[in-house]
Amino acid sequence: MSRSVLGAFELLRIADRIDRGKLVLALVLMLLQALALPLSAPALAALTDSAVEGDARGAALAAVAVAALVIASLTAGHFAHIFYFELGDLAVMRLERELIELANGSPRLEHHERPDYADKLQVLRTELHRSGWGSMQALLSSLGLAVAIVLTGVLLAGLNPWLLALPLAALPPLVLGRRAEAVVGRARERAALDNRRARHLFLLATDAGPAKELRVCGLTDEVRARHASAWEHASATLWSGELRAGVLRVSGQLVFAVAYVAATLLVVRDAVAGRRTVGDVVLVITLAAQVNAQVTSAVTILQQLQRTARTMSDLAWVRAVVRPARTAVTAPAPERVRDGITFEGVAFAYPGTERPVLADVDLTLPAGSTVAIVGENGAGKTTLVKLLCRFYDATEGTVRVDGVDLATVDAAAWRERVAAGFQDFSRFELLARENVGVGDLPDIGSDDAVLAALRRAHAEGVLDRLDDGLDTQLGTSHTDGAQLSGGQWQKLALGRAMMREAPLLLVLDEPTSALDAQAEHELFERYAVHARRVGERTGAITLLVSHRFSTVRMADLILVVAGGRVAEAGSHAELVARGGLYAELFELQAAAYR
Numbered sequence: 218m219s220r221s222v223l224g225a226f227e228l229l230r231i232a233d234r235i236d237r238g239k240l241v242l243a244l245v246l247m248l249l250q251a252l253a254l255p256l257s258a259p260a261l262a263a264l265t266d267s268a269v270e271g272d273a274r275g276a277a278l279a280a281v282a283v284a285a286l287v288i289a290s291l292t293a294g295h296f297a298h299i300f301y302f303e304l305g306d307l308a309v310m311r312l313e314r315e316l317i318e319l320a321n322g323s324p325r326l327e328h329h330e331r332p333d334y335a336d337k338l339q340v341l342r343t344e345l346h347r348s349g350w351g352s353m354q355a356l357l358s359s360l361g362l363a364v365a366i367v368l369t370g371v372l373l374a375g376l377n378p379w380l381l382a383l384p385l386a387a388l389p390p391l392v393l394g395r396r397a398e399a400v401v402g403r404a405r406e407r408a409a410l411d412n413r414r415a416r417h418l419f420l421l422a423t424d425a426g427p428a429k430e431l432r433v434c435g436l437t438d439e440v441r442a443r444h445a446s447a448w449e450h451a452s453a454t455l456w457s458g459e460l461r462a463g464v465l466r467v468s469g470q471l472v473f474a475v476a477y478v479a480a481t482l483l484v485v486r487d488a489v490a491g492r493r494t495v496g497d498v499v500l501v502i503t504l505a506a507q508v509n510a511q512v513t514s515a516v517t518i519l520q521q522l523q524r525t526a527r528t529m530s531d532l533a534w535v536r537a538v539v540r541p542a543r544t545a546v547t548a549p550a551p552e553r554v555r556d557g558i559t560f561e562g563v564a565f566a567y568p569g570t571e572r573p574v575l576a577d578v579d580l581t582l583p584a585g586s587t588v589a590i591v592g593e594n595g596a597g598k599t600t601l602v603k604l605l606c607r608f609y610d611a612t613e614g615t616v617r618v619d620g621v622d623l624a625t626v627d628a629a630a631w632r633e634r635v636a637a638g639f640q641d642f643s644r645f646e647l648l649a650r651e652n653v654g655v656g657d658l659p660d661i662g663s664d665d666a667v668l669a670a671l672r673r674a675h676a677e678g679v680l681d682r683l684d685d686g687l688d689t690q691l692g693t694s695h696t697d698g699a700q701l702s703g704g705q706w707q708k709l710a711l712g713r714a715m716m717r718e719a720p721l722l723l724v725l726d727e728p729t730s731a732l733d734a735q736a737e738h739e740l741f742e743r744y745a746v747h748a749r750r751v752g753e754r755t756g757a758i759t760l761l762v763s764h765r766f767s768t769v770r771m772a773d774l775i776l777v778v779a780g781g782r783v784a785e786a787g788s789h790a791e792l793v794a795r796g797g798l799y800a801e802l803f804e805l806q807a808a809a810y811r
């Protein structure tokens with residue numbers, strides 16, 4: 218219960234921050250509705266008694282009172298509805314904004330790669346929308362309902378103190394309703410994994426991107442079958458939860474139904490014996506019906522409040538998980554690299570896993586150099602890059618820039634000095650200029666900067682195919698958006714990575730996989746000239762991950778990563794002469810081209 222109260226209180230605070238005036242108005246209207254409806258019952262009783270006694274004036278007055286109270290109740294309810302609907306929508310918007318901020322709130326990636334985080338986020342994505350105005354309605358209605366219940370109780374006690382037991386009979390449905398909601402909540406959590414899987418498979422089966430592979434591999438039926446199986450599994454879990462919850466809810470309602478019949482009979486018996494008027498019978502029937510409606514709404518409201526509480530506590534969990542960096546920031550981000558970046562005894566295991574992905578890594582990336590990393594799939598190349606970009610900090614050992622521990626530098630400030638292009642680049646469906654320009658926001662509006670970046674990325678050619686050049690809208694989410702090929706998207710992403718003209722570290726983690734070997738070679742040859750020029754000025758390091766030895770051989774230093782360790786390091790000539798792993802891999806690829 219306390220969690221529900223806390224969740225409701227938090228929602229109230231949000232509504233207050235959004236628009237206090239509307240919140241107060243909605244509350245007043247709710248209160249009016251809550252008072253008007255129970256008061257219409259004694260007015261109806263008076264109307265009945267006046268009619269039975271033949272008092273036309275009294276009956277007319279009572280009829281006006283009944284009409285006024287019923288209309289007041291309906292009108293107040295209607296306007297309150299408009300206000301809490303709007304407050305609810307705004308609350309959802311605010312919470313979604315917070316969720317976006319949280320998802321991007323940590324400079325690290327850890328939370329994005331945690332399965333429990335993914336589960337919570339999956340639940341939150343659907344719950345925030347579903348519980349938006351529903352939560353606001355439940356919250357405000359609960360306050361009105363409390364007043365209505367008290368008033369109804371007072372009126373019932375006035376008839377016969379035993380009738381006070383009627384609201385008490387409302388307790389079993391309430392308690393069992395809560396249990397039912399907890400059962401459904403647990404089922405929802407258990408189904409989250411299958412839901413996520415089904416959603417992934419649904420996107421896989423309906424997105425344009427995977428369509429080719431699905432057809433070529435003949436996977437359509439398999440994906441459909443797996444989607445159906447995940448969905449059925451999730452539905453079965455939810456269904457069994459709903460079923461058990463249904464049994465609990467019906468049991469509670471039955472208890473109340475028995476009490477309702479008993480209360481009515483109590484007053485009817487007195488009326489038959491002449492101790493009560495017909496109006497009193499009407500009063501108890503009307504009030505008992507209202508208590509029934511109140512109990513039903515109390516259960517629904519409580520369920521919604523519990524759901525809101527769950528959403529709020531999930532949000533609190535996400536807030537706690539997306540923590541800022543643990544290490545205190547003590548050093549400023551460097552303005553240039555004088556000596557280089559060093560890894561000293563670095564080991565790394567992904568959070569939540571035991572297996573070290575990197576171990577005993579000692580290496581130096583000299584200032585002003587071009588460094589290539591090669592190695593088999595899964596060797597640990599991208600993980601090295603992630604440490605350099607500060608998506609993670611080393612589990613053991615230290616990464617230093619000119620002797621300064623990188624973990625003590627503010628991650629965001631360091632990243633302003635880093636430019637990066639990744640294999641799994643994003644397709645920002647913006648204008649072409651923006652798609653590239655977001656690589657360096659301060660320069661997003663500068664055509665010169667965008668064109669220079671595209672030149673550095675060897676990607677100016679993409680513009681020739683676009684009707685409006687830099688002003689072309691890209692992507693299928695716009696009706697007239699230009700459709701690009703995989704290689705064109707990748708070239709623009711490369712341009713984005715090159716927006717920062719003089720980064721201290723440029724990381725290119727297989728961002729050219731969609732280009733042919735010749736195009737990649739030419740790109741790096743051209744970029745290397747620019748990188749050396751910048752490197753002489755600022756000591757900038759260019760780090761390149763590639764499987765293509767024709768490109769790799771141009772680097773000043775080549776690191777061969779195997780099994781999470783740096784197996785070999787040196788220039789192309791040195792490594793070939795050594796006759797080790799690099800020489801073997803190089804010879805294999807060269808032979809394939811001969």
Ligand SMILES: Nc1ncnc2c1ncn2[C@@H]1O[C@H](COP(=O)(O)OP(=O)(O)OP(=O)(O)O)[C@@H](O)[C@H]1O
Nearest residue numbers: 330567570574592593594595596597598599600601
């Ligand atoms: N988020 C993660 N959580 C747990 N393990 C991970 C995660 N990301 C990568 N790994 C594991 O770390 C190891 C190294 O992965 P990494 O991506 O660094 O390899 P790579 O050399 O870049 O491979 P590739 O050439 O295929 O891109 C792999 O065994 C991979 O399974």
